[in-house]
Amino acid sequence: MPFFSVIIPLYNKENYIQEALKSVLIQDFQDFEIVIVNDCSTDNSLEKANEIISEKIRYVNHEQNKGLSASRNTGIRNAKAQYVAFLDADDIWKPQFLQKIKALIDAFPEESLFATTYFEIYPDNLVLPPSVKSDDLKKEEMYLITDYFARSNSQPLYIPSSLCANKNIFENVGFYDEEITFSEDVDFNIRANSYSNLAFYNASEVGYTIFSENQITTSGIKGKKIPDLKYTTLEKENPALKKYIDFERYVLAKQCKLADRKVEFKSFVNSIDYKNLTFFQRILLKMPKSILLMIKKTKIFLLLKGWKITSY
Template sequence: MPFFSVIIPLYNKENYVENTIKSIVSQTFTDYEVLIINDCSTDASVAKVTPFVSEKIRLIHHDNNKGLSATRNTGIKNAKSEYVAFLDADDLWKPTFLETIKSLIANFEDARIYATNYQELYFDKTLKPLNGSENFTENFSVYINFFKTNLKQGIYNHGSVCFHKNVFQKAGLYDENIDFAEDIDFNIRANYHFKLAYSNSIQMSYLMQTENQLTTSSILNKRLPNFDKYEELTIDNFSIKKYLDFERYVLSKHTKIDGDINLSKKISSSIDFKNLNWKQKILLKLPISLLQIIYKTKLFLVRNGLKFTSY
């Protein structure tokens, strides 16, 4: 049985998936299997990955397009290992990613979630996320409280995390009824039940310029998560309430930028505004036109290597 199962959800990533696979086969820790789950790609993605298929790298096909959550769930159900990691088909691992995760597993026995820091690639620029990792020294490893720490950009993303299979058995699989922020929905359940061991070393590259990342496309046609269903978890845990309000803020702002004021108000109605900072409160009150200008300005600056945030 391999030590790690690595799952690659694949849908129309012909221009990127080869480099993604190469970043896995270049790992210094080599006891792994790779499961590429093809979600009915319509481009040349399958042709790009077929030469890599071997005893160690499997290609599994969906009969119809099911979405990211279902694709990840298929990988989990077919994984042979006790430890499951994910890498989207347009992202990259540093050669020592699995080695770093293996070290976290060995050194943090009470954890069942293991994650590293990451970097963002914007065309020809590499930027660090504004995710709170600046509060840790470089290469520092520690148990962290996900809900207290994760009030900016993600302290990890789904290409820089590994889960023990017990997490899926206890927290459940990815919700196939939503197709936006499904990672966040799963993270809430996973981190409520299990401890997180974290390495501040940058072990993953998140490509922001691809079709599914740096975009101004609307989310109004997406099935969004309902954070209200997790309110019962906040009764004896204030940090979860603050985290849920932060994610509601992000979702409310996004839907307002997309032009749906009623949906934005519905989402924000569950927010305890004491849990937001002054910048976040102001942004939610701004008219759509001004909020859209700020958002487009932010995208322009990011493309030129400058980042600012309301976090």
């Protein structure tokens, strides 16, 4: 049995899947299998993946397109290893990623979540660091994060492609919600990090591709099912979680305004404690759709030039 099962959901990523696979196959730590879940790609993704020959790779095919959450769940259920690491088909790992995750597991065997930080990849090979709260954490050091929500109320400490989980966590908090097709990772992170501490390696071992084809993160929520973020009991127990969720409500409320989803916008806004938002975030929520759209386009333009502007 391999030590890791690497789960790669695959849907229309023909320009990226080979680099993703190669980044796994050159890992310093080699005790792993790769489970590619083909979610009925309509481009040449599967053909491109098949060009990479390795006995470590096996495929699971959906008979119909089910989405990212279902693809991850299919991978988890088909994983031979106790530890599952996720890699989106347009992201990449540095060669030491799995080795550092293994070091975390050895250091914190009682935990269920293990992750490193990441770097963001933009067109024209532009690389930027994320806006995460880790300035007090030394680079290339391991930590047990007991206050994940306090540290992730801007950009998260990790992304799905830098996360590894012991399969026992899915037995305790459930799998990815297959009804959710936007921000499904936020919903899972709330449940998972409320159950387990996070074993964290403060090293940027994962490349997160921004603006790839078919990427819902940058395309808005039109036609998408979003989480309702109703965790009343957990919020009462943990003020840091309340602040974390209010930030995510703020993010989704802006998306709802841009998509003219007025009922959901109102629901999110009414659930926010405005003390948990910055002055600029409160102002942005009150702005009309036209201004928000202009700001979004401006931010994307500046990002492509290497200038990162946020309201965090």
